[in-house]
Amino acid sequence: MKHREQPLVTVIVTAFNHQNFIEECLRSVFAQQYGNIQLIVIDNASSDDTLHIIERLQTNSPDFILVKNLFNKGLCKAFNQGLALAKGKYVIDLSGDDVFLPERIEKQVEAFEKCSEEYAVVFSNGRYIDVESKPLQYHYHVNDAGKAVGKVPSGDVYKKVLEKYFICTPTMMMRTEALRKIGGYDESLNFEDFDFWIRSAVKYKYFYVDEVLTLKRDTPGSLRTQVYQKGSGILASYYIVCNKAYDLNRDQEEFDLLAKRIRTCIRKCLYAQEFELAVKFRKLLNYIENPGWQTEMVVFLCRLHVPVNVFYRFYINNIYKFFSRRKDLAFDIVN
Secondary structure, eight states, X not given: OOOTTSOOEEEEEEESXXXXXXXXXXXXXXXXXXXXXXXXXXXXXXXXXXXXXXXXXXXXXXXXXXXXXXXXXXXXXXXXXXXXXXXXXXXXXXXXXXXXOTTHHHHHHHHHHTXXXXXXXXXXXXXXXXXXXXXXXXXXXXOTTSOBSSOOOOBSOHHHHHHOOOSOGGGOEEEHHXXXXXXXXXXXXXXXXXXXXXXXXXXXXXXXXXEEXXXXXXXXTOHHHHXXXXXXXXXXXXXXXXXXXXHHOOSHHHHHHXXXXXXXXXXXXXXXXXXXXXXXXXXXHHHHSOOHHHHHHHHHHHXXXXXXXXXXXXXXXXXXXXXXXXXXXXXXXXX
């Protein structure tokens, strides 16, 4: 039952071949303690049973819009389809394999309503789960009370998002007006989070809610695992976003942080055998500072087309499997 005094929250679910997870995902939306929810599901031309499961569950909610794409339009464009239909004051981007805890929306709306218009994002801690929904590690280490160990950035986080991946993406609730003002997601990119963080954090503040409110699915073949696959487009998207950050930066510290990020991308280009892209990153870095001999050595190896991809992927996959078994460690291996 809806409560008129509650602001409407739009949940946009993007689904592609999520037949093993989509029911758990959608039922976690239905089970929210919060009453005023608009649900928009974009089936991105799934070839498995995902669409049939969605259609079966659609009768569970009167505010349930289903968009059926005839071909896979990519994550960013699919989300923007939902954003165009969103009526909520706040919006959540939910992948078809992730899961809300029952108090997720209620607690984030409560936090958002206390924030000024300067704030565009409320995010929280999250916990990772495997394909069988078994719990893995927390995004931020937690103490016995379930609170994050150490300070999580809040407020002006632009420098932090330049520096490293620190936000658990599916935990975000966004102010719809702010999201539309920056143009939604960039549909030319293969992923959304880094670009969204850069373009939004330079203009708006973020607020952290220190609770675990979302379960993020760790699956084989996720975007995280595609970084080191030649031709995946992930590093090419990083290059586009780094150029945006170069134009948006406001002081020398931000340029220093961007330079560090670019150096990391150059190394990843070597591992992924994206050799030409490494040279482009090096040129961008040179606008900020002298690349130095270590980075020049990496670029030199790229110019030689040294085939390290197979060996590095073997290494990273084994390291990942080791850390996945360690539930007490933060999930930041690749980023």
